[in-house]
Amino acid sequence: MDLMQKLEILADAAKYDVACTSSGVQRSAQRGQLGSARAAGCCHSFTPDGRCISLLKVLMTNVCIYDCAYCANRRSNERERCTFTPRELADLTMEFYRRNYIEGLFLSSGVLRTPDYTTELMIRTLEILRFQYRFNGYIHAKTVPGTAPELIDRLASLADRLSVNLELPSQESLALLAPQKSRQDILSPMKRIAECSQASKEERALARRRTTVYAGHTNTACLKRRGYAPAGQSTQLIVGATPESDLHILNLTAALYRNVSLKRVFFSAYLPVNRDKRLPDTDAVQLDREHRLYQADWLLRFYRFDVTELIDDAHPFLETDIDPKANWALNHLDLFPVEVNTAPYETLLRVPGIGVRGAKLIVGARRTAMLRADDLRKLGIAYKRARYFLTCNGVWGGAGCTFSRESLHAKLASPIDGGAHGRRADRPIPGQLSLFGNDDEASASQTVGYTTGRSPRLGANGEAPASQAELGGKPAGQLRASPPLPSLPRSA
Ligand code: SF4
Numbered sequence: 433m434d435l436m437q438k439l440e441i442l443a444d445a446a447k448y449d450v451a452c453t454s455s456g457v458q459r460s461a462q463r464g465q466l467g468s469a470r471a472a473g474c475c476h477s478f479t480p481d482g483r484c485i486s487l488l489k490v491l492m493t494n495v496c497i498y499d500c501a502y503c504a505n506r507r508s509n510e511r512e513r514c515t516f517t518p519r520e521l522a523d524l525t526m527e528f529y530r531r532n533y534i535e536g537l538f539l540s541s542g543v544l545r546t547p548d549y550t551t552e553l554m555i556r557t558l559e560i561l562r563f564q565y566r567f568n569g570y571i572h573a574k575t576v577p578g579t580a581p582e583l584i585d586r587l588a589s590l591a592d593r594l595s596v597n598l599e600l601p602s603q604e605s606l607a608l609l610a611p612q613k614s615r616q617d618i619l620s621p622m623k624r625i626a627e628c629s630q631a632s633k634e635e636r637a638l639a640r641r642r643t644t645v646y647a648g649h650t651n652t653a654c655l656k657r658r659g660y661a662p663a664g665q666s667t668q669l670i671v672g673a674t675p676e677s678d679l680h681i682l683n684l685t686a687a688l689y690r691n692v693s694l695k696r697v698f699f700s701a702y703l704p705v706n707r708d709k710r711l712p713d714t715d716a717v718q719l720d721r722e723h724r725l726y727q728a729d730w731l732l733r734f735y736r737f738d739v740t741e742l743i744d745d746a747h748p749f750l751e752t753d754i755d756p757k758a759n760w761a762l763n764h765l766d767l768f769p770v771e772v773n774t775a776p777y778e779t780l781l782r783v784p785g786i787g788v789r790g791a792k793l794i795v796g797a798r799r800t801a802m803l804r805a806d807d808l809r810k811l812g813i814a815y816k817r818a819r820y821f822l823t824c825n826g827v828w829g830g831a832g833c834t835f836s837r838e839s840l841h842a843k844l845a846s847p848i849d850g851g852a853h854g855r856r857a858d859r860p861i862p863g864q865l866s867l868f869g870n871d872d873e874a875s876a877s878q879t880v881g882y883t884t885g886r887s888p889r890l891g892a893n894g895e896a897p898a899s900q901a902e903l904g905g906k907p908a909g910q911l912r913a914s915p916p917l918p919s920l921p922r923s924a
Contacts (some may be wrong), residue, residue, distance in 0.1 A: 438514045439524060445494040445505055448703070449540050449574070449597075449668065459578040487572065488528050489538040492516055492553050499609040500599070502673050504705040505542045515544060518553055522560035529569065536570030536592075537561070547578035547836030558590035570663075575625075577617035584621050585628065585660070593695070597623050598688075601681050605674035606711055617815035619692075626692040627666045632660035652858055671725060673702035673711060677748035682728055682739045689733065699725045724750040731757055734788055735781050753845040758784040761821055762837050762844075768821040769835070771797050772808065784844070785818030805829055818846065842924060900901035 493515035499507045518522075521539075530536045539557065544550045554573055561567040573591040575584055588594055598616055603615050616785075634676060667688065669681060685697045701722040704715050721917045731737040735757070742756045743749075751759045761768060761784050770779050772794060780791040793811045797803060804824050808815050819829030820840050820922055833839040 433514050435520055437522065438516060438520070439490070441512055441514055442494055442516065442731045443489065443490040445542075446489045446491045446538070446540055448504060448700075448705075449489070449538075457749045464620065483524045486534055487536045487538040488525055488534045490516075490521070490540075492521065492539060492541035492550065492557070493544045494542050495544045497545070498543050498610070500613070501706065501708045501710045502599075502609055502670060502702065506706070509706065511843070512696045515553075516557075516562055518556035521557045522565065525561060526565050526567065529567070536572070538572045539591075541576060543576055547576040548580050548583055550576050551579045551583045555583065555586050555590065558587070562590055572663075575621050577613050577621070579621065580801070581621070581624055584624060588625060588628065588661040589658065591661060592658075594625055594661045595666045595668065596625070598672055599668065599670055601669055601676040601684055602674070605676065609673065622665065622667070622688075622692040622694075624896060625661055628660045629662075629664060630693070632662075637807060640685035664693065666694055666696040668698040668700055670702050671699050671722050678721070678725060678728070679739070679743045679745065679748040682732070682743060685729060686732055686739050697729060699729070720749070720752045724752060724756060728756045731760075736778070755784070757782075757842045762841055765835070765837060765840075766856075768823065769830075771804055771821045771826070772824050783818050783821045785814035785816070785821075790814075820844070888892065 450550065474737075493513075494505045494511070494514055495513045496503075496505050496507055504511070523718055525534070526539050541550050541554060542546045544553070558571060558573065561571070561858070570593075571591045572593040572595065573587055575587065575594050575596045577596070579587075579677070584594075597612075598618055600609060606615055607615060671681065681699070688694045688697055699722045701718045702712070703717055704711065708747065720863050728737075728742050731742060732739065737757075741760055750756055754762070765779070767779075767782075772780070777791055780786050781788065786794070790811060794803065794808070794813070797807065797811060801807070802825055805815060805819065805827075808818065808824070810823075815829070820835075820843060822829060828835070830840075830843075833843050901918055
């Protein structure tokens with residue numbers, strides 16, 4: 433099979449993995465090396481100036497000895513199978529990089545022979561990139577459950593970010609749908625990556641204080657300079673394939689952030705690709721639910737919310753018609769409206785329509801002037817939402833409705849027209865990046881929607897984002913126009 437056929441198969445097979453977004457790692461260009469990694473991130477992500485940057489997202493192989501019920505690449509599915517050699521994949525990555533198509537690599541894989549064998553193939557690929565081509569750009573690698581710890585360490589020393597996909601939210605669901613995987617095989621590497629990454633950061637900080645210089649270009653020096661998975665680790669959870677509630681999923685998410693220092697938990701609405709009696713008998717993809725989970729996740733990480741404030745046993749699923757922050761505000765109307773000119777920063781953060789950046793701007797701007805509604809608009813606040821919960825110099829902006837739960841709920845649940853904020857229901861849902869121009873099948877798959885469909889310029893809960901950090905989730909711009917590929921050289 434030729435290299436382009438392999439690329440087509442293995443890039444398409446990688447589209448189900450959503451656990452990739454901005455890197456968070458900052459590494460400037462190095463003398464004698466190619467590429468750099470920016471804190472702005474990569475992998476179909478957006479920089480603060482709106483630029484889309486992308487990774488080559490591909491599988492090492494779509495051969496798999498496992499038979500996970502939900503997976504298109506499972507052993508029992510009839511499909512064309514292939515595997516890159518490390519040399520082929522490294523060459524391909526460099527060719528794409530040199531043509532300015534990509535800024536890094538997202539490498540995942542099925543399980544070929546054994547988890548260790550598969551990981552060794554991935555390691556070899558990354559070694560060629562890092563040491564032979566001196567590729568200094570961003571690399572995100574997926575670890576295969578059951579891989580030996582020393583191989584995970586080696587992979588972590590070559591990649592910027594690792595992900596270990598939990599996939600299913602409970603042990604029972606894992607046993608039902610992915611019986612060859614154990615929760616222990618997934619959680620152990622997560623713990624190891626968290627501990628080693630922390631130890632590596634402390635060691636490097638100590639080395640910097642001692643003004644230690646890692647001289648030369650030996651492999652060891654390169655590894656020390658890069659550190660152990662410096663962009664941390666992430667995971668992915670499938671939503672809707674099993675009966676776990678949003679409460680269960682958010683509690684698990686919070687525990688993962690707390691206990692294994694995950695950078696991100698990605699949610700992927702279950703997409704039916706197999707007929708299997710263990711799977712839900714529906715073709716519906718719960719994109720709304722996925723979107724609400726991302727918003728709740730945002731509130732946990734950036735807005736100092738606790739899971740118990742968003743959801744409880746009595747209502748174990750998030751509301752679908754309003755976002756979790758607006759729902760919290762409606763449940764606490766006794767705290768609103770707040771005076772924008774005097775409310776503490778923490779209180780402003782709780783106002784629907786005001787994000788982290790907006791709250792900071794308000795606190796800065798009101799030092800020199802009494803803020804009015806127009807000033808808030810100029811600061812980029814989503815005033816159409818925020819006005820129901822604010823007074824500006826004593827004036828409440830919610831004309832046209834009463835300050836009651838029912839009235840405000842109706843206002844917040846209705847679409848907001850135009851402007852820089854609000855939902856964009858008219859936008860097509862973009863999908864997986866296609867490397868192949870004029871590919872009807874790829875175009876068709878884009879309509880399936882692995883993204884929230886949220887505008888890249890909107891943060892969680894419809895607010896203006898604070899920074900790249902708030903431009904995450906599954907960005908709406910995964911689709912980028914892809915020019916036809918020139919012929920690439922066969923592998924050496
Ligand atoms: S191990 Fe991964 S690639 Fe293999 S069947 Fe399971 S989910 Fe699919």
